[in-house]
Amino acid sequence: MRSKFQMLGIIALLAFILVACAAPTPTAVPATAVPAPTKAPAAAEPTKAPAATTAPAATKAPEATKPPAPTTVPTPAAPAPKRGGKVTMAVWQSPITLNTLLGTQTVMDEVLVFLQEGLSKVEPDGKRVPALAKEIPTVQNGGVSADGKTVTWKLKEGLVYSDGKPVTCADFQFTLQAWMTPGVGVVSTTGYQDVDKVDCPDPNTIVIRFKNFYAPYLTLFGNDLLPKHATGDPKDMTKWEFNRKPIGTGPFKLDEWVADSHIVLSRNPNYREKDKPYLDQVVIRIVPSSEVAMQLLSSGEVDIMWNNTEADFPLLEKMTGVKISDPLQIGGERLFLNMAENKDPSDPKKPHPILSDVKVRQAIEYGINKQRIIDKLLFGKAKPGTNEINAGFFQCADFKPRGYDVAQAKKLLDEAGWVPGSDGIRVAKGSKTAPDGTRLRLKYSTTSGNKLREDSQVLVVEDMKAIGVELYIENAPSSVVIGSWDGGSPRRHGNFDIIMYTTNASIDPHGQMLNLFYSKNIPSETNKGGVNYTRFNDPQVDSLLDKAGAEPDINKRRDLYCQVAKIGQETTNMIYLYQRLDMDSYRDRLLGWVPNAWDNNGWNADLWSLK
Amino acid sequence: MTQYIIRRIIQALPLLLVISFVVFTLMNLIPGGPLAAYENNPNITPEDLERLKKELGLDAPIHERYLNWLWSVLRGDWGISLVTRRPALTEIMERLPNTLYLSLTAFFFALLISIPIGIVSATRQYSWFDHLATTIAFLGQSMPVFWLGLILIIVFNATLKHPNGGPLLPGGGMYTIGADFSFEDRITHLILPASVLTFFSLGTHIRYMRAGMLDVLHQDYIRTAFAKGLRERGVLLRHALKNSVLPLITIIGLEIPGLFAGAVITETIFAWPGMGRLFFAQGIERGDYAVMMGILMMSATLIVAFGLITDIVYGFLDPRIRFD
Numbered sequence: 001m002r003s004k005f006q007m008l009g010i011i012a013l014l015a016f017i018l019v020a021c022a023a024p025t026p027t028a029v030p031a032t033a034v035p036a037p038t039k040a041p042a043a044a045e046p047t048k049a050p051a052a053t054t055a056p057a058a059t060k061a062p063e064a065t066k067p068p069a070p071t072t073v074p075t076p077a078a079p080a081p082k083r084g085g086k087v088t089m090a091v092w093q094s095p096i097t098l099n100t101l102l103g104t105q106t107v108m109d110e111v112l113v114f115l116q117e118g119l120s121k122v123e124p125d126g127k128r129v130p131a132l133a134k135e136i137p138t139v140q141n142g143g144v145s146a147d148g149k150t151v152t153w154k155l156k157e158g159l160v161y162s163d164g165k166p167v168t169c170a171d172f173q174f175t176l177q178a179w180m181t182p183g184v185g186v187v188s189t190t191g192y193q194d195v196d197k198v199d200c201p202d203p204n205t206i207v208i209r210f211k212n213f214y215a216p217y218l219t220l221f222g223n224d225l226l227p228k229h230a231t232g233d234p235k236d237m238t239k240w241e242f243n244r245k246p247i248g249t250g251p252f253k254l255d256e257w258v259a260d261s262h263i264v265l266s267r268n269p270n271y272r273e274k275d276k277p278y279l280d281q282v283v284i285r286i287v288p289s290s291e292v293a294m295q296l297l298s299s300g301e302v303d304i305m306w307n308n309t310e311a312d313f314p315l316l317e318k319m320t321g322v323k324i325s326d327p328l329q330i331g332g333e334r335l336f337l338n339m340a341e342n343k344d345p346s347d348p349k350k351p352h353p354i355l356s357d358v359k360v361r362q363a364i365e366y367g368i369n370k371q372r373i374i375d376k377l378l379f380g381k382a383k384p385g386t387n388e389i390n391a392g393f394f395q396c397a398d399f400k401p402r403g404y405d406v407a408q409a410k411k412l413l414d415e416a417g418w419v420p421g422s423d424g425i426r427v428a429k430g431s432k433t434a435p436d437g438t439r440l441r442l443k444y445s446t447t448s449g450n451k452l453r454e455d456s457q458v459l460v461v462e463d464m465k466a467i468g469v470e471l472y473i474e475n476a477p478s479s480v481v482i483g484s485w486d487g488g489s490p491r492r493h494g495n496f497d498i499i500m501y502t503t504n505a506s507i508d509p510h511g512q513m514l515n516l517f518y519s520k521n522i523p524s525e526t527n528k529g530g531v532n533y534t535r536f537n538d539p540q541v542d543s544l545l546d547k548a549g550a551e552p553d554i555n556k557r558r559d560l561y562c563q564v565a566k567i568g569q570e571t572t573n574m575i576y577l578y579q580r581l582d583m584d585s586y587r588d589r590l591l592g593w594v595p596n597a598w599d600n601n602g603w604n605a606d607l608w609s610l611k
Numbered sequence: 612m613t614q615y616i617i618r619r620i621i622q623a624l625p626l627l628l629v630i631s632f633v634v635f636t637l638m639n640l641i642p643g644g645p646l647a648a649y650e651n652n653p654n655i656t657p658e659d660l661e662r663l664k665k666e667l668g669l670d671a672p673i674h675e676r677y678l679n680w681l682w683s684v685l686r687g688d689w690g691i692s693l694v695t696r697r698p699a700l701t702e703i704m705e706r707l708p709n710t711l712y713l714s715l716t717a718f719f720f721a722l723l724i725s726i727p728i729g730i731v732s733a734t735r736q737y738s739w740f741d742h743l744a745t746t747i748a749f750l751g752q753s754m755p756v757f758w759l760g761l762i763l764i765i766v767f768n769a770t771l772k773h774p775n776g777g778p779l780l781p782g783g784g785m786y787t788i789g790a791d792f793s794f795e796d797r798i799t800h801l802i803l804p805a806s807v808l809t810f811f812s813l814g815t816h817i818r819y820m821r822a823g824m825l826d827v828l829h830q831d832y833i834r835t836a837f838a839k840g841l842r843e844r845g846v847l848l849r850h851a852l853k854n855s856v857l858p859l860i861t862i863i864g865l866e867i868p869g870l871f872a873g874a875v876i877t878e879t880i881f882a883w884p885g886m887g888r889l890f891f892a893q894g895i896e897r898g899d900y901a902v903m904m905g906i907l908m909m910s911a912t913l914i915v916a917f918g919l920i921t922d923i924v925y926g927f928l929d930p931r932i933r934f935d
Contacts, residue, residue, distance in 0.1 A: 086789070094892060096695040104649055185666045185696060187649065188659045238696035259705050260884035260892075262788045283788055288879045288888065292783065482647065484660075506654055529657025 081609035086281040087590055089304035089601065090293035094260050094286050099243040100224045101178060101186045106600075109223070110306055113600040114265050114282055115162075116248030118222035119153050119206075122507050122598040124327065126392025128218055132159060132167065132225070132249060132272075136218065139552050148213045148552030153221075155204040161227050162253035162268040169200035172208075172221060174228040181234040190511065191220050215549050215557060216508035225249070251277035251606035260286055271606065278592075278609035282602070297322060303590050304601060308583040310378040316585050325584045327597040328383060330391045331505040331512075332579035333453075335460075335498050337361050339573055340522075340535035342494050353434040354442060355497060359416035360433075361572040365402050366409035367467040373456045374578050381583070385576025388516065388565040392598060393554075394509050396562035399569065409467045413440075418468070426468040442497035444471040445490065447478035453500060456577070471498070485528035492523045494535060500577070507598055510548065513561055517541050517568060534573040541567055612926075616919070623915045630911045631684075635677050635904060644669065644898040645693035667693055680904065690901035694893055699901035702889060703909070707871065709785060710878070710885035714870035716801060717808030722863075725813050726856070729820025730847060733828060733855075744817055751814025760807045760880040767803060783882035804881040808874055812866065819862050823855035830854075857929060864921030868913035872906060 093107040100112060119133040128136055134154045137143020143152050159167040179192040194214040199207040210217070230247045232240050245254055249272060252265040263284040267277055285302060287293050294312060296302040298319045308316065308324070316324055341350040354360055370384040386401040417431035418440050428438040444461065446453040454475070461471045476490070481501065483489035490496045505512050515521055515531040519542050523530030541564050548560035568574065582597045592607040602608075646663060649655045664670045668679065683690055689699040732744040768782035781787070781800050790796060827833060828851060836846045873886030886906060894903035926932050 094888075096893065096897075097697075102696050104655065183666055185663055187663065188655045189662070190654065190656050190659060238691065243696070258884060259702075260888050261784060261882070264789060281789070285784075285788065286882075287783070288882050292882065478647075511654070511656065529661060531657060 081278045081591065081607070082611075083275075083278050083609070084280050085278075085610035086283060087279055087304065087608060087610070088283045088285055088302040089306060090285045090287050090296050090302040091306045092287050092290045092293050095263070097243050098246045098254070098257075099237070099240065101226075101237065102184075102243065104187050107306070110600045110602065111263055111265075111284055112223055112246065112248075113250070113602040114252040114605050115246055115250040115254055116223045116225060117250050118225055120218060120222070121603065122392075122596070124594060124596040124598070126395070126507070126598055128393070128507075130156075132156060138554070144217070144552050146552070148215075148217065148550075149210045151208045151210070151217050153206045153208070155206070156272065157204070159249060159272055160270045161230070161247050161249055162270055163230065163247055164270055165227065165229050166203070167225070167227075167249060168203040169198070169206045170203070171225060171228050172206045173198045173200060174231075174234075175221065175224065175226045178226055178231075178234040178237060179224075181237065184235065184237045186237075191216065195220070213550055213552070215510045215551065216506075217552075218554070219506070219508050223248075252282055262286060273606060277606040279605070282605065297585060297587065300587060302587075304584065304586040306584055306601060308585050310381045310580070310583070312583070312585075313379045313381055321588050322585050323588050323593070325586065325593060325595040325601075326381065326581040327595040328391055329580045329582040330597055331503050332385045332390065333456075333500065333502045333577045334385060335364075335500050335575040335577065336491070336496075336534050337364070337498055337573055337575065338494055338496055338534060339537070340494050342496060351433060352497070353438065354440060357416050357431065357433045358571055359412045360418070360440075361575075362402070363409040363412035363416070363467065364464065364469065365572050365575045366405045366412065367469065368460055368463050368575065368577070369404045370401075370577055371404065372463075373459050376459065377452060377455050378578065378580070382578040382580045385579050387569045387576065388513065388574075389505075389509050389561060390576070390579055392507065394558050394561055396558075396565050399566070402569075402572075406467060413468065420468050424465070424468055425470045439470065440468060441470040441472065443474050444498045444500070445474050445476065445481065445496050446500040447481050448475035449477065457500070485523060485525075491533045492528070492530070494523070494533070499533070502580075509561055510557075513548070513564055514545060516574070517564055518545050536568070536571075536573045538567065538571070612923075616923070619919050619922075623919070627908070627911060627915065631681070631904070631908055632677060634907050634911075635680065635900075636673065638900055638903055639673050639676070641898065645900070647898060669693075680901075684908075689905045692893075692899050692902050694897050694899040694902070699899075699905040702893070702902055703886070703905050706873070706884060706886045706889045709883065710871065710873040710887065712785075713801065713804055713878075713883060713885060714808060714874060717805045717812065718866070718870055720805065720809045721812040721816055724809070725816030726820055726859075729817050729859075730824055730852070730855075732817065732821045733824030734843070734847065736825065741821075744821070748814040748817040748821075751810050751812075751817075753814075754810075756807060756811055756874070756876045757880055759810060760804070760877060763803050763807060764880070783880075785884060804877050804883055807877050807881075815862055816859060819859045820855070823858040824851060827851045827855040853928060857925065860924055860928070861921055864917045864924075865914070867917050868910050871913055872910045 089110075091107050091110060093105065095103075095105060095108045095111055097103040098108060098112060098115075100108065100116075117131045119131060120128050120136055121131045122128050130136055132155055134156055135141065135143070137151050137153055139146065139148075144150070155167065155169070161167060176192060176195055176198050179186055179189055191214050194210050194212045196209045196211040199209060201207060206221075208217070208220070214220075225248065226242070227247050231237075231242045237243075244257060247253070249268075251268055251271050253268045254263065255266050256262075256264040263286070265282040265284070267280050271277065285296070287296065290305075290307070290309070290312070293302065293305045294315060297305040298315075300321070313324070316322055337355045339352050339356050341352055374380060374382045374384065384401050387396060387399045389396050413426060417429055418426040419429045421427040421439070426440040428434040428436050428440070430436070431438070444457060446457060448454070457473055457475075461473065464471050478501075480487075480489065481491060481499065483492070485492045491499050503512070503516075516534070517536050517538075518532060519537040519539075521527070521530045521532035522535050522537065523533070544560050544564050544567075548557050548564075551557045551560065582595070584595075584601055586593055589611040591609050591611060592604065594604050594607075596603050645667070646660060646669065649660060649663070668676065671679070680690060689703075691697065692699050692702050695702060728744050728747075732741045735741055764782040767780040768778045771779040773779050780802055782803065783800075785800055786792075786796050787800075833846060833851055836850050837843075871886065873888070873890065875887035875891050877883065878885045878887035879891070889902065890906045893899050894906060
């Protein structure tokens with residue numbers, strides 16, 4: 001019978017399993033690989049040396065945080081960018097749409113940044129620079145009216161989309177119309193709902209007329225310009241072909257998108273800067289997990305891995321030919337201290353028996369060893385948090401982190417009327433906020449299942465025990481912690497003492513500052529959507545924020561936010577634990593990479609080239 | 612016979628209705644939902660969330676949403692994916708061919724290999740071949756799919772090299788991105804994931820085939836056939852095979868709906884763009900009710916349908932069973 005052949009096969013299979021068991025590195029992450037490219041890209045033709053201004057930032061090596069390699073001689077000067085070649089980026093999340101009006105995933109933006117541009121963009125230092133516009137409108141250059149309600153942008157000359165059709169002011173009118181179309185589920189109308197209309201005195205001039213002053217007016221019409229000719233009726237937005245095949249003015253255009261597999265982008269021949277981009281192709285590979293992406297990066301099958309975490313560092317640092325990009329992230333992990341009594345949600349302003357005392361709150365911050373959390377849990381790859389605005393243009397310069405100081409913490413607690421009890425945990429004796437005999441015991445919650453958070457809870461609880469504060473942990477799934485008022489979310493109802501999670505920030509901190517510090521945003525039965533979870537309530541801060549919300553001058557606005565951030569830090573309604581790094585990694589054959597925490601990896605892809 | 616089929620179909624309808632109601636309710640009880648991903652996004656204000664809820668119909672009470680869903684399904688509309696805002700059916704149909712391509716291949720090879728092994732195993736009971744086959748069946752059933760998948764990747768992708776210098780077999784994806792269509796490329800990408808799936812179902816199939824064959828071999832008519840001096844091959848193929856596959860038919864009937872739903876783990880390990888990943892990553896993780904309902908109802912309908920088909924096939928193969 002034929003069973004001999006079958007047996008042969010079976011024996012071979014068993015043999016392979018045995019071989020596999022004896023494989024040298026069983027812990028190695030699996031490779032999910034395509035065969036090596038069969039052909040090298042066509043020999044790159046040498047290009048004319050680019051103008052001085054276009055030299056990619058290869059001179060600023062983004063390696064400051066890495067110890068210098070001991071043996072390799074530093075390469076002298078950056079070679080002139082070579083034309084041609086393909087770069088592959090691995091992402092481990094599937095984009096669900098490429099219409100930014102309908103989606104909010106970061107991975108969507110990672111793709112779109114290659115394809116679409118807006119009026120302006122933000123550089124690594126948080127400064128806004130023109131993209132499609134000739135210059136950034138300000139009150140000084142006449143682009144912004146004195147009341148801030150009229151903003152005029154001028155487009156660069158001769159702009160066309162990747163399909164060759166011109167970019168005109170009518171596209172901006174159309175974009176606004178699309179943002180404000182009801183019933184299609186546009187994700188956020190913030191800002192656009194304050195616009196009355198867009199006027200077009202000529203095709204290259206865009207006059208945005210606001211109904212109400214909107215402080216972050218420069219952030220509108222970012223990477224979301226919709227070409228009217230390539231889309232359709234805004235009412236049918238969900239059915240647009242554009243959502244799967246967007247067109248823009250970016251350095252690349254979309255060739256192919258296979259769901260859950262890959263996206264192929266190729267050079268936009270109509271890009272506004274001649275001779276750019278240098279690369280022919282950018283391929284985005286959608287892989288199932290970050291482990292797979294790591295393996296592909298180490299074998300050189302992909303050039304860029306998106307979104308690393310601190311835990312990847314030990315492996316990444318061992319890989320040869322891989323560089324790590326790690327600018328500081330904006331926003332960060334923090335503790336929200338509930339300043340209101342949490343048993344009585346009908347009155348969100350009733351003071352918390354323990355945490356309403358500023359000295360107690362400050363003592364808690366002095367008592368937490370933030371650096372230990374960073375060193376033990378984040379491989380040292382993060383920074384202790386200081387205040388609300390910790391990076392970029394709006395960064396407030398003169399902030400010092402409140403250091404780790406056990407003696408100071410104990411002193412503050414003594415002063416606040418909390419004395420150590422028989423078991424070391426303090427009890428109230430002469431406290432202004434709690435009756436004598438109250439135990440200094442607080443509920444400490446975060447999203448369950450998040451290992452980093454749960455581990456850091458253990459460290460914080462230890463730290464607190466050392467100064468006589470007892471924390472008990474009560475975690476819940478993130479969907480519960482983050483949920484809605486009607487869903488009974490504890491943070492909305494104020495049913496917590498301390499809650500820990502990360503908030504991300506936008507380029508313009510206006511919304512974030514209002515959310516966290518404005519008293520009108522305290523959630524309650526009548527204000528179910530409120531997001532001022534610490535119940536921070538300070539008339540001085542309210543008036544500062546009111547002023548900021550009516551200030552067209554961006555520099556003056558920064559000062560106002562910094563004053564609020566300063567008050568926030570002094571009153572310690574939030575404790576900023578740590579600020580993580582925005583980590584990505586790439587192979588060193590890719591030149592021109594400049595990290596930018598404000599934007600996505602491909603923000604300067606027109607300058608990328610291959611060695 | 613026709614009457615029986617009609618009766619079974621009519622019986623199936625209320626069953627599917629109940630299934631859909633239970634599944635819909637359970638799904639909506641899971642905390643989170645399609646808007647949970649937006650909750651911590653600084654660009655999305657609470658007013659935006661309220662507006663989205665209304666526009667996407669998520670603010671209606673659950674029974675109303677169920678009835679809406681039911682009504683549109685009856686008209687052939689499976690709803691709009693709340694995540695991608697495309698028709699759920701489009702999302703599913705985009706992945707279905709990929710999944711079928713993989714799972715049908717594996718299914719075909721599993722049958723092709725398991726039936727002869729099962730027959731030989733039964734006829735040479737307690738021989739070394741039988742022991743080997745039983746061991747393999749045991750391994751196939753008990754070895755975790757992800758473990759086998761990773762081992763195959765380590766061996767054939769990371770360790771063994773192709774003469775041209777690359778890995779011997781690709782470890783993921785359906786084809787080489789950017790390359791022109793090539794038959795060879797498709798096949799090489801298929802080998803590893805299909806082997807994992809084949810090996811997995813091999814275990815069950817061999818055991819059922821062997822058991823069925825053993826059962827039949829002890830019947831009187833087989834003994835009679837041998838007594839008449841017929842050759843072994845003739846007896847086995849002509850007299851025994853038809854009856855011995857009956858238990859296997861039941862198993863196959865239950866397996867086929869699973870082929871459509873996709874193999875979540877295998878598709879994940881091998882980056883296969885199929886239904887399993889759609890269901891898991893988009894459906895469950897992001898709370899995409901329309902897509903989840905689509906896939907679950909498709910599986911439920913298939914299970915009911917193949918239950919019926921299995922029964923009918925039984926009737927043809929086993930004259931003892933009648934449907935009157």
